Amino acid sequence: MPLTDSLRDDILASVPSLRAFAISLSGNGDRADDLVQETLLRALANIDSFQPGSNLPAWLFTILRNLFRSDYRKRRREVEDADGSYAKTLKTQPAQSAHLEFEEFRAALEKLPQDQREALILVGASGFSYEDAAAICGCAVGTIKSRVNRARSKLSALLYVDGAEDFGPDETVRAVIGGSGG
Amino acid sequence: MKDAKSQAGKPGKQGALNAEIQSRIGHQLRAMYDDVVRQGVPDRFAELIRKLDTSAPPPQVEDAGDTNDGRE
Numbered sequence: 656m657p658l659t660d661s662l663r664d665d666i667l668a669s670v671p672s673l674r675a676f677a678i679s680l681s682g683n684g685d686r687a688d689d690l691v692q693e694t695l696l697r698a699l700a701n702i703d704s705f706q707p708g709s710n711l712p713a714w715l716f717t718i719l720r721n722l723f724r725s726d727y728r729k730r731r732r733e734v735e736d737a738d739g740s741y742a743k744t745l746k747t748q749p750a751q752s753a754h755l756e757f758e759e760f761r762a763a764l765e766k767l768p769q770d771q772r773e774a775l776i777l778v779g780a781s782g783f784s785y786e787d788a789a790a791i792c793g794c795a796v797g798t799i800k801s802r803v804n805r806a807r808s809k810l811s812a813l814l815y816v817d818g819a820e821d822f823g824p825d826e827t828v829r830a831v832i833g834g835s836g837g
Numbered sequence: 838m839k840d841a842k843s844q845a846g847k848p849g850k851q852g853a854l855n856a857e858i859q860s861r862i863g864h865q866l867r868a869m870y871d872d873v874v875r876q877g878v879p880d881r882f883a884e885l886i887r888k889l890d891t892s893a894p895p896p897q898v899e900d901a902g903d904t905n906d907g908r909e
Contacts, residue, residue: 663886666886667878667882667883667886670878670879670882671873671874671875671876671877671878672870672874674873674874674876674879675870675871675872675873675874676870678873679869679870688879688881691882692881692882692885695882695885695886696885696889699886699889756865757865757868757869760862760865760866760869761869764866764869775866776866776870779862779863779866779867780866780867780869780870780871781870807859807862810862811855811858811859811862814858814862815858815861
């Protein structure tokens with residue numbers, strides 16, 4: 656369809672979540688914004704192939720993911736986020752202890768295989784259905800489900816469990832256990 | 838008060854602990870993501886889309902009758 660005002664507004668409205676997705680995928684703020692820029696250019700150049708009434712965010716996320724994939728293949732993880740350039744993209748720094756926890760979480764997320772990481776982010780953070788996430792990743796719904804499950808258990812192992820029997824009266828653990836229970 | 842050690846030792850409580858951890862992970866994931874979402878649209882992207890928009894023909898002028906001349 657042609658680029659109408661409302662379509663343009665919708666694309667613009669997707670930019671914040673596209674950035675969040677790009678940063679979660681790449682772990683690097685600058686590279687993420689380049690990805691988003693390339694995604695927007697490609698989307699606008701191919702706007703005729705967008706089906707009116709279909710899921711615009713899913714369409715844009717698909718473009719971004721494919722760009723990230725081809726870019727990733729080229730770079731072969733040569734650039735790692737050495738010292739938290741992700742955190743630098745945040746305007747508000749979390750409080751000290753929360754910040755530490757946040758860094759640990761981010762580091763654990765980066766240890767996940769790419770397939771699992773993107774599935775977890777799409778479903779757990781972007782709020783896509785399993786069906787949409789499957790369409791974005793070009794795989795079966797069951798595959799997405801199992802990737803999300805594996806991502807969750809791996810994160811849980813990396814972050815909280817070095818064998819649950821090791822759980823002791825440690826503050827982090829208390830926070831985990833008592834955290835949302837109240 | 839909850840005792841982490843004894844809880845983790847019993848298989849029955851393992852599930853509850855797991856659920857806590859999973860909800861914690863979900864919470865952190867969204868917090869991380871939403872931190873970026875809340876930054877809104879950086880000028881760079883607003884600018885980009887605006888520029889591309891002005892270089893395209895305005896959509897309102899499409900009432901000139903025969904627009905399907907096979908250009909696209």
